Amino acid sequence: MSKFSINHIALSVKDVTAAVEFYQKVFQLKDIENTASDSKTRWLAFDDNIQLHLIPRPNADIKTNKAVHFAVSTDNISAFTERLDALKIDYSDWVNSPNKDYIRKDGVIQVYFQDVDGYWIEVNDFNEQ
8 A cells, every 4th residue: 555644734715924924923834935836825834844735715715613623733732822822812622611722532632723714723742652
């Protein structure tokens, strides 16, 4: 069987500049070149080079729920939630308890929050060993 890995996540966004600012502010992502086209789509990269493609769709009707999300892991969930607090970004556990994390049955701590377009993001402290 072939081996697979995540290359990128693509999101339709109403205001690409606002979305880029949000993701750079929260995750300190690197702005990288869009090598696919001359469009206004912006590409950002996480430290592991997984890319986030922000595709401008100013007239899109973006509807999401918490079950539709992407997740990233951090080695310091406490520092990350302190960062969200400092940026005045509300987060919650799975059942929407404000500014509260959740500890899964397997011991992984996770929080959820939304970006400027309403997409749900999970940040957890999963540590693959």
